[in-house]
Amino acid sequence: MPADTALERQNETEQTRSGEFYRPDVDILELADELIVRADVPGARNEGIDINFEDGALTIYAKIAERPRCGPLLLREYGVGDYRRTFRVSEQIDASRISAQYGDGVLTLHLPKAEKARPRKIQVQG
């Protein structure tokens, strides 16, 4: 199966915004009847997560609240800010049945394939 059939990142739109958003690391898996997207959005809360599916484009957004910090940083290896990433979904998706769970900083999306996109076993008549 070609690697880019199901979900393809949309033209790096998030990168042209000169670093206003962080791009979450994701796993994208395909099963027979659904696609699963797992995204690392540490620090996010349920109410700050926004998922949008429109015209075949899936956008994940997670607002990250400022974390309390006192005193100057002695070491800074990462920045903290909102996450955003958009994917182009070429697979037929049943948008009304998309579901999401969030916990421990990981967002999991289930995108059920539309009925007609599912593999079908064809019985050969004897």
Added chain:
Amino acid sequence: MTQRVRGGFPQFREFRDEVDRLFSNLAAHPTVAGATRFVTGREFPSLNLWEDNDNVYAECELPGVRSEDLDISVVGSEMTIKGRRAETAEPQATYHRRERGVGLFSRTLKLPTEIAVDQVQASLREGVLLVTMPKAESAKPRKVQVRVSA
């Protein structure tokens, strides 16, 4: 183009990214021992470190890591964070992207002061670990009144 890059597991790192990070560490934090240690690329987890009068704080992002899979220890002025991120088994799945690393990680960092090791506390919320390390009494700043004679 400036793409901001976040921390990741070692097996998914890109070379350019490692070089950038190495140089930024060297330039910005030459005095924090451990920060520039560079063995197999960028170290995981990435850390932010800060302090106030009483404590040193270390924060890192560990999404999908459970607290029972995490082992934090402080000896003298050295902190070690060890753990693992479990793999979610999906034997039937075809992976289109796999950016999230799994497996074991370990990182040791030299802290700027001695720590009262028996009072260290840690919290893991929404995939963000915060370790609060009270400074040893000997390491706290002391205000000394000096009399100036006329």
